[in-house]
Amino acid sequence: xxxxxxxxxxxxxxxxxxxxxxxxxxxxxxxxxxxxxxxxxxxxxxxxxxxxxxxxxxxxxxxxxxxxxxxxxxxxxxxxxxxxxxxxxxxxxxxxxxxxxxxxxxxxxxxxxxxxxxxxxxxxxxxxxxxxxxxxxxxxxxxxxxxxxxxxxxxxxxxxxxxxxxxxxxxxxxxxxxxxxxxxxxxxxxxxxxxxxxxxxxxxxxxxxxxxxxxxxxxxxxxxxxxxxxxxxxxxxxxxxxxxxxxxxxxxxxxxxxxxxxxxxxxxxxxxxxxxxxxxxxxxxxxxxxxxxxxxxxxxxxxxxxxxxxxxxxxxxxxxxxxxxxxxxxxxxxxxxxxxxxxxxxxxxxxxxxxxxxxxxxxxxxxxxxxxxxxxxxxxxxxxxxxxxxxxxxxxxxxxxxxxxxxxxxxxxxxxxxxxxxxxxxxxxxxxxxxxxx
Numbered sequence: 001x002x003x004x005x006x007x008x009x010x011x012x013x014x015x016x017x018x019x020x021x022x023x024x025x026x027x028x029x030x031x032x033x034x035x036x037x038x039x040x041x042x043x044x045x046x047x048x049x050x051x052x053x054x055x056x057x058x059x060x061x062x063x064x065x066x067x068x069x070x071x072x073x074x075x076x077x078x079x080x081x082x083x084x085x086x087x088x089x090x091x092x093x094x095x096x097x098x099x100x101x102x103x104x105x106x107x108x109x110x111x112x113x114x115x116x117x118x119x120x121x122x123x124x125x126x127x128x129x130x131x132x133x134x135x136x137x138x139x140x141x142x143x144x145x146x147x148x149x150x151x152x153x154x155x156x157x158x159x160x161x162x163x164x165x166x167x168x169x170x171x172x173x174x175x176x177x178x179x180x181x182x183x184x185x186x187x188x189x190x191x192x193x194x195x196x197x198x199x200x201x202x203x204x205x206x207x208x209x210x211x212x213x214x215x216x217x218x219x220x221x222x223x224x225x226x227x228x229x230x231x232x233x234x235x236x237x238x239x240x241x242x243x244x245x246x247x248x249x250x251x252x253x254x255x256x257x258x259x260x261x262x263x264x265x266x267x268x269x270x271x272x273x274x275x276x277x278x279x280x281x282x283x284x285x286x287x288x289x290x291x292x293x294x295x296x297x298x299x300x301x302x303x304x305x306x307x308x309x310x311x312x313x314x315x316x317x318x319x320x321x322x323x324x325x326x327x328x329x330x331x332x333x334x335x336x337x338x339x340x341x342x343x344x345x346x347x348x349x350x351x352x353x354x355x356x357x358x359x360x361x362x363x364x365x366x367x368x369x370x371x372x373x374x375x376x377x378x379x380x381x382x383x384x385x386x387x388x389x390x391x392x393x394x395x396x397x398x399x400x401x402x403x404x405x406x407x408x409x410x411x412x413x414x415x416x417x418x419x420x421x422x423x424x425x426x427x428x429x430x431x432x433x434x435x436x437x438x
Contacts, residue, residue, distance in 0.1 A: 037113055039095035039096070039111040039112055039113060040062065040094075040095065040112050040113055040114045041093040041094050041095045042093060042094055043062040043063060043064050043094055043112070043114070044062065044063045044064070044066050044094075044389065044396070044437055044438070045060060045061075045062055045063075045088075045090055045094060045097065045112065045437070045438035046060070046061045046062070046063055046071060046398070046434065046436075046437060047059070047060055047086075047088050047386065047387075047434065047435050047436045047437075047438065048060075048061070048077065048428070048432065048433070048434055048435065049085045049384065049432070049433055049434075049435045050429075050431065050432045051085075051346070051431055051432075056082065056084060056085045057079065057080075057082060058079075058080040058082040058085055058086035058088070058099075058435070059077035059078060059079055059080065060077065060078045060080055060088070060097065060116075060118065061076070061077050061078065061115070061116050062094075062112055062114055062115055062116070062117075063424075065424075066396055066408045066410070066423050066424050066437070067408075067410065067421070067423045067424065068423065068424055069424045069425070070424060070425040070426075070427070071408075071424055071425070071426045071427070072426075072427045076115075076116045077116055078116050078117075078118045080099050080108070081099065081101045081106065081108055081123075082099070082101055082102075083101060083102070083103055083104055084101075084102045084103055085102070085270075085384055085435065086099045086100060086101060086102070087099065087100040087102060087136070087137055087270060087386070088386060088387070088435075088436065088438065089137075089138075089139035089145070089387075089438070090112075090438040091142050092142050094112060094438065095111060095112055096109065096110070096111055096112070096121075096178075097109070097110045097111075097112060097118065097438075098110075098137075098139055098145065098178065100135075100136070100137035102134065102136075103133060103134050104127070104133055105125060105126050105127030105128075105130070105132065105133040105134070105135050106123050106124065106125050106126070106127075107123065107124050107126055107137055107145075107147070107176070107181075108120060108122075108123050109121040109122050109123070109124075109178075109181050121181070122181050123181075124176070124181045124182065124183070126147045126174055126176070126183065129174060129183050129187050129189070130147060130149070130172050130174050130183075130187060130189050131172070131189050132149045132172050132189070134149065135147045135148060135149045135172070135174075136148055136149065136209075136210050137176075138210065138211060138212055139178065140212060140213060140214050141214070142178065143177070143178055143179065144175055144176065144177065144178060144214075144249075145175075145176040145178055146173060146174070146175060146176070146212045146219070146221075147173070147174040147175075147176055147183070147187075148171070148172065148173045148174070148209055148210070148212065148221065149171075149172045149173075149209075150169060150170065150171050150172070150193070150206055150207070150208060150209045150244075151169070151170045151172075152167045152168070152169045152205045152206060152207050153167060153168050153170075154166075154167050154168075154228065155167065155168050164203070164228065164230045165201070166200035166201050166203075166205070167200065167203075167205035167228065168192075169192075169193040169195075169205060169206055170190060170191065170192060170193070171188075171191035171193050171209070171244070171254060172187075172188070172189040172190075172191070173187065173188055173189075173191065173219075173246070173251055174186060174187035174189075175187065175249055175251070186249065186251075187251070188251045191246075191251070191254050192254075193206070193244070193254050193256070195256055196255070196256060196258070199240075199256075199258070202227070203227045203228035203229070203230070204225060204226070204227050204228075204238065204240065204242075205225070205226060205227075205228065205235070206223045206224060206225055206226075206242055206244065206256070207224050207225075207226055207235065208223070208224040208265075208267050209221040209222065209223050209224075209244050209267055210222055210267040210268060210269075210273075211266075211267055211268050211272055211273040211274050211322070212274075213274045213275075213276070213282060214248055215276070215280070215282060216248075217247060217248050218245055218246070218247065218248055218300065219245065219246045219247075219248045219251075220243055220244070220245055220274065220282060220297065221243065221244040221245075221246075221267070222243065222265070222266035222267035222268060222273045222274060222284065223242040223243055223244050223256070223265070223266055223267055224265040224266075224267045225238045225240060225241065225242040225265065226238055227239070237263075237288070238263055238264070238288075239260060239263050240258050240259065240260050240263055241258065241259050241260075241262050241263055241264055241265075241266060241286050241295070241302075242256050242257070242258050242266070243256065243257050243258075243266055243284070243297065243302075244256055245257055245300070257297070257300070257301050257302060258302075259295070259302035259304055261295075261302070261304045261307060262286045262291070262293045262295055262307060263286070263288055263291070264286045264287050264288030264289075264291065264293075265286070265287055265288065266284050266285065266286055268285065268287075268320075268321045268322040269321035269322070269383065269384070270321065270322075270384055270385070270386045270435070271320075271321045271322025271323070271324075271334070271385060271386060271387070272322050272323070272324070272387075273285040273321075273322045273323070275323075275324075275325035275331070276325075277325075277329070277366070278327075278328070278329075281296050281297065281298045281303075282296065282297035282298075283295075283296060283325065283331075283366070284296070284297055285320060285322060285323050285333070287319050287320050287321070288319075289319050289338070290311070290317045290318075290319070290338065291309070291311050291312075291317070292309070292310040292311040292314075292318040292319060292320055292333075292335060293307055293308065293309050293310060293311075294307075294308040294310065294323070294331075294364065294366075295307055295308075308364065308366065308369060308371075310333060310335065310362065310364065310371050313369075313370065313371035314335070314362060314371055314373060316337070316338070316339045317338040317339055318335040318336060318337065318338060319335065319336040319338055320333055320334060320335045320336065321334075321382075321383065321385075322334075323364070324387075324388050324390075324395070326390045326395050326413045327390065327413070328413070329365060329366040329367040330363065330364065330365060330366070330413050330414075331363070331364040331366065332361060332362070332363055332364070332388065332395055332397070332411070333361070333362050333364060334359055334360070334361050334382040334385055334397075335359065335360055335361070335362060336356065336357050336358075336359050336382075336383075337357050337358050337359065337360055338357050339357075340357050340358055341357070342355040342356055342357050343355065343356065343357075343358055343379055343381070343402060344402070345381040345383075345402050346381075346402070346430075346431040347431060356381055356383060358378060358379055358380055358381070359380040359381055359382040359383075360373060360374070360376060360380070361374045361376045361380075361382075361397065361399070361409075362374060363411070363418075365416075372416065372418055373418065374411065374418050374419075374420065375418045375419050375420075376399050376409060376420075377399055377400075377401050377406055377407075378401065379401035379402055379404075380399055380400075380401055380402070381402050381433065384433070384435050385434075385435055385436060386435050386436035387436035387437060387438050388436065388437055389437050389438065390413065393412065393413050393414060394410050394411065394412060394413065395410070395411040395412075395413055395420075396408060396409075396410055396423075396437050397409050397411075397437065398426055398434035398436070398437055399434075400426055400427075400428050400433060400434055402433070403428070403429065403430050403431070403432075404428070405425060405426065405427040405428070406425075406426050406427075406428075406434075407422045407423060407424065407425055407426060408422075408423035408424045408426060408437075409421070409422060409423065410422075410423050
């Protein structure tokens with residue numbers, strides 16, 4: 001098996017085309033009509049990006065078997081609509097793909113027909129009802145997704161308008177019917193978020209929300225919390241953790257639950273941060289750039305008797321953007337090795353070199369309260385990694401050191417060995433990387 005994707009030149013060109021938006025650029029160089037066949041299910045969907053800066057192209061390819069063969073980037077691959085790296089989700093059976101064009105606000109729905117064959121079903125412009133283009137999108141289940149954003153603006157008073165009062169936070173949320181691809185009237189764009197007690201006047205505010213989950217008649221959004229520093233006029237480190245909670249599906253009674261037994265952000269970046277365990281409790285990742293923890297939300301509030309410290313069990317400072325739950329008390333978490341020297345991972349929007357500490361991968365055993373550092377290649381960068389899958393008791397993840405070839409790594413969920421099985425070879429070039437398996 002050998003899967004081929006379009007080359008770097010075409011990749012960068014398509015990224016530029018995406019920025020132009022609504023221009024004559026095609027989303028797929030081979031956009032011929034697909035034969036009227038049923039969508040294909042249960043294949044792996046490989047997602048690849050070119051460009052770690054603000055301009056990037058995102059490509060998609062279906063693969064039947066990731067245990068052997070080679071996946072490369074030469075000549076093929078479906079080009080997603082993306083002015084920035086697309087945010088991708090699939091249906092549970094893999095037959096449908098959803099993709100957010102971030103900073104534009106459009107969400108595509110496609111059906112998968114094998115290999116590089118995808119058929120566009122429809123596109124919704126979520127920015128029209130919500131009034132915000134830089135929305136974030138999460139598929140919460142096969143029926144409904146959340147399109148969301150928050151704005152936080154400092155308020156001042158006094159004769160010279162220099163006396164800090166608080167941040168005014170306005171939340172915008174739309175519930176997307178994934179079958180009809182319609183938000184309809186299921187949105188609110190002027191939710192006034194008021195923090196409990198004196199938290200707002202003390203300088204606490206939320207600047208980003210993401211990774212929502214539905215629990216009963218409630219929606220829980222991970223949140224990035226800061227504490228305003230009046231001396232610098234900027235947000236600084238916080239000593240608390242927040243989660244935004246609303247009634248579902250009415251989007252009413254917006255409130256915040258908080259805790260001080262961990263501190264940091266719960267919104268992640270593009271990787272999920274919240275999962276349900278078998279008891280129906282929310283297991284939530286909290287990261288602050290040094291301490292990395294998993295905490296529990298139970299009965300609508302933080303269970304302050306529970307904390308699994310990933311960084312402490314690893315024995316080193318660590319940061320992460322999210323994690324994956326494999327079931328039966330086992331999770332996998334990509335993490336940044338903050339105690340190691342930084343490596344170049346690409347270039348920024350100005351063409352300047354960009355750097356990050358290398359990344360690793362760890363296995364979490366919640367039943368035994370252990371964290372196992374897994375043997376993976378050196379030189380990884382998983383900042384933008386979006387998704388991994390569990391199939392038949394095996395955890396699949398694409399790991400490519402920056403700028404060179406790598407492999408699919410397959411870990412037996414029930415094994416306590418730090419070694420996985422090396423699967424298909426995967427190749428990439430300068431400033432190219434895999435961002436997920438779906």
